[in-house]
Amino acid sequence: MTSNERVVVIGTGLAGVRLARRLGELGTPALLIGEEEHRPYNRVLLAEVLAGRYSPEVIALPAPARLLRGRVVGVDRGRRTVACADGTVIAYDRLVLATGSNPVLPPLRGLFTENHELPEGVHAFRTMDDCLGLSKAVRPGARAVVVGGGLLGVSAARALALRGAQVVLAQQSERLMERQLDPAASKLVERHLSDLGVEVHTECRVRDVRCVAGAVRSVEMADGYALDADLVVVACGVHPRVGLAQAAGLDVRKGVVVDDELRTSDPYIHAVGDCAQHAGVLYGLATPALEQADALAELLAGDASARYTGTRSLTRLTLTGHDSPFDLAAFGETEALPGDDVVQLADATRGTYRKVVVRDDRLVGGVLVGELGTVGALARAWEGAEPLPSDGGPLLHLLTNDGGS
Helix, strand or coil: CCCCCCEEEECCCHHHHHHHHHHHHCCCCEEEEECCCCCCECHHHHHHHHCCCCCHHHHECCCCCCEEECCEEEEECCCCEEEECCCCEEECCEEEECCCEEECCCCCECCCCCCCCCCECEEECCCHHHHHHHHHHCCCCCEEEEECCCHHHHHHHHHHHHCCCEEEEECCCCCCCCCCCCHHHHHHHHHHHHHCCCEEECCCCEEEEEEECCEEEEEEECCCCEEECCEEEECCCEEECCHHHHHCCCCECCCEEECCCCECCCCCEEECHHHEEECCECCCCHHHHHHHHHHHHHHHCCCCCCCCCCCCCEEEEEEECCCCEEEEEEEECCCCCCCCEEEEEEECCCCEEEEEEEECCEEEEEEEECCHHHHHHHHHHHHHCCCCCCCCHHHHHHHHCCCCC
């Protein structure tokens, strides 16, 4: 790429903003197009806004110099232009899709009105508008049902509880955050939520949202049990926003397929962040999105050797309760396979739990709850994938001492 080529980035989430800022710093300004009316913000911290800990301004991202508010409705690959909903047509030499993801809205009866909108009192929890709508609706004593017990659902339930709502969390699988945590750590998360007054139900499938005069009144479970509800939060995960890419004829599987140059099946179009599928992996996390943006910025600014080869990412969550924060970190494979070695340390009094999984003398995963001073050193050992010393001493040292966070 030459320095006078025009780069257009669609999407003002973490990946798009990071890419545009890095390109500006490298002397290759990009035009960033985003459809949200709000200043770009850190989506990871929306639960802190809902909990009342931060104002929206606190989680705002430094906006790049060239930001256009608009909704892109089409990509003409032949002419290398993008069309916006207001009729504006913008030419590009390189286009970057950083379109992110949409919330998964399960096929529940009553979830949508005749106009295909969510009824009053039913909220997704993905955007700043979602967050502000929930903040306006929640009040002390309000009966709130959170559908979904993954990372987003746990964060939403905790935030609503801190706002004084009576919260019920309904999780279809057998435990909370099952994708990231092992059973023991999931149990500690459940205990923390219970201490905040959240009523947690696992192996509990919601089948119906009951509304009266267009407003939610209750949620019905698969077994027929009904929960009264003033608010319902649907937190059932996300799926990549790939509509533009599909309409443009790009190679799309679960996400927009990209190579190590974050390049799609069209050599003039790249993709980063939640919408990008690299080496078969859809990350949906902040760290990979930022690393992809950094690598692509280097490449588009003229470093022909820049590549993205994947991210070994760590999930970290801090739940702030009334008395003390609840810190959690998970990485790699937290469930052991036959033949793996497992080291576990638990302290019920201090509420700490540490577990690592070792396979063929290599650290392949771990989960830590409370007092996360060791997480930095353990994550570095995992990321490096180097063989561990045979005597196991250094590993025990990492688990039991402050390894540097």
